[in-house]
Amino acid sequence: MSLTRPAVPAFAAAPVAAVAVALAAVLTALSGRYGFHRDELYFLVAGDHLAWGYVDQPPLTPLLARISTEIFGSTPMGLRVISTITGAATVVVVALIAREFGSERRAQILAAVCAAVSGFVLGVGHMASTATYDLLAWMVISLFAIKLLRTGDGRWWIALGLATGIALQNKYLVVLPLAALLIAVLILGPRSVLRSWWLVVGVLVAAAIAAPNLWWQAAHDWPQLTVAGGISEDDGTENRIMFIPLQILQLSPFLVPIWIAGFLRLWRTPALRWAKPVALTYPVLCVLVLALGGKSYYALPLLLVLVAAGCQPTVDWVTATRRRTFLAVGLVLTALTSALFTLPVLPASAVNFVLPVNQEQGEQIGWPELVDDVANAWQQIPEDQRSRAVIFAGNYGEAGALVKYGPAHGLPAPASGHMSFYDWSRPADTQTGPVLLVELGRNPGYESNFNDCNQVGTVDNRKGVDNEEQGTSLVLCASPKSPWSQLWPNLRQFY
Incomplete structure (x- = not known):
């Protein structure tokens, strides 16, 4: 009515x-x-x-x-x-x-x-x-x-x-x-x-x-x-x-x-x-x-x-x-x-x-620089091992930046267990080479899935912006401890 x-x-x-x-x-x-x-x-x-x-x-x-x-x-x-x-x-x-x-x-x-x-x-x-x-x-x-x-x-x-x-x-x-x-x-x-x-x-x-x-x-x-x-x-x-x-x-x-x-x-x-x-x-x-x-x-x-x-x-x-x-x-x-x-x-x-x-203002700054730093760390992997190596990003911002800016540096597509990245791509079990971890902070839980992990770099946005990614650790591990198909469920991250 x-x-x-x-x-x-x-x-x-x-x-x-x-x-x-x-x-x-x-x-x-x-x-x-x-x-x-x-x-x-x-x-x-x-x-x-x-x-x-x-x-x-x-x-x-x-x-x-x-x-x-x-x-x-x-x-x-x-x-x-x-x-x-x-x-x-x-x-x-x-x-x-x-x-x-x-x-x-x-x-x-x-x-x-x-x-x-x-x-x-x-x-x-x-x-x-x-x-x-x-x-x-x-x-x-x-x-x-x-x-x-x-x-x-x-x-x-x-x-x-x-x-x-x-x-x-x-x-x-x-x-x-x-x-x-x-x-x-x-x-x-x-x-x-x-x-x-x-x-x-x-x-x-x-x-x-x-x-x-x-x-x-x-x-x-x-x-x-x-x-x-x-x-x-x-x-x-x-x-x-x-x-x-x-x-x-x-x-x-x-x-x-x-x-x-x-x-x-x-x-x-x-x-x-x-x-x-x-x-x-x-x-x-x-x-x-x-x-x-x-x-x-x-x-x-x-x-x-x-x-x-x-x-x-x-x-x-x-x-x-x-x-x-x-x-x-x-x-x-x-x-x-x-x-x-x-x-x-x-x-x-x-x-x-x-x-x-x-x-949110700070989260719009520094992504190309992050990828530059990842690329420098990637160069520390012997060239003959890179075809079997993996870049593993800790969150979807890092993974998204690597997808966007990584190809210009010759970087492979990243893997990540964060949100829907977990479903979009998983490294093949044949990728038994080094793993470059991109971590906001050293994460023993994540690193325990890989062998011989050492920090080889730190992300710097070059502008002194104190955003979430500033100081991100770049950690190079010798190899995954198990095939990726077995590790993958342990790497899922919902938040």
Whole structure:
């Protein structure tokens, strides 16, 4: 049954589009600086092994990486074209969400600007990552859910099912905000939207789209659950301690008053009583993420929904108090600080300054240098033994870098037991020669599988960047202790 709701204001299409284009221009101008991120190197290889699933993720991001590089080139700039478009589209959807809450033209534009200058949108828009496409998916799902609540028209469940199904082909995290919204609606209503056959249709649509990946995961004993459990076990305590500070820092401290105003507006405004569960969804989601030991950014997309809701009261306050300059300065400071901490604007040698807040900046630096160092270590293997030798990388970033840059040095394709690399390639039992291990730190457990291991080099990114790979050990072992087919199960690494 449909409910009568006030019509939404006209959409400020032209200025919102201008904000999105400006964001795309900035992201494009900076997309070629530094280099590939470790995850991007992994996606490049995954894109060459297209499947319905991978150990640690569904198939959408590797597929988009393959499409982007096929069209625009296998460079950081070429890989990131679709990510840039996704970031721009996110800005437009945030403005559309503001419109659903009855925000007029100026508030819609402000919502677009706030999204465009926020640290989270800039950070994920800069790189190709599952979080990039996940953010847009959450925004689209939020838009459709808000339309469902505003109109009471059950047919929006079909759109929700379609968006959710596609989102599940990228990341399973989308189930968390949906679960939080369901809890909020059950607590506050309107429960009538749950008493509809359209809900069943929406669930079936989502299930049909997600089915191929779910089938793949089931056929492979649900490895993604193993990965998720390992992340929670390793990082859960730190994630919980840093949850609130990172929520504030990763979006922007300057946007805190706006999203608080948005929460209060949705919670208190009689005309928006239908949207009250949207406000409750955010704290419920935070509780779920904290309980699971998830990362702080898992809940960040819903803060953008609250920002969208808070733009109208912000515009009203600025108009009433004549503090336009105050707002403008705040937005400029947001843009500058967000760019500093999320975009490659600093010289690579100065990146250590931002690493305490955003470690991902450092993970875009030093991969060609790592391969240079591996190549130097490889030269220490006698030439007549190299045909039987193996390079074994400890993680998918190292393996991806060796796949990308190794051929120029005459290096063989690497082996690795990390994530889906384990499934893509395994050394033949005839490869009984030396093994060059690339290890973040000396790992006696790994080295116990090989004979006579000695460190022959250390990775240096030449820029003094204190990233994860800096100081990586290059260890040369005489040979594997057993045939690779017997060793391989011992070398699998899920996290």
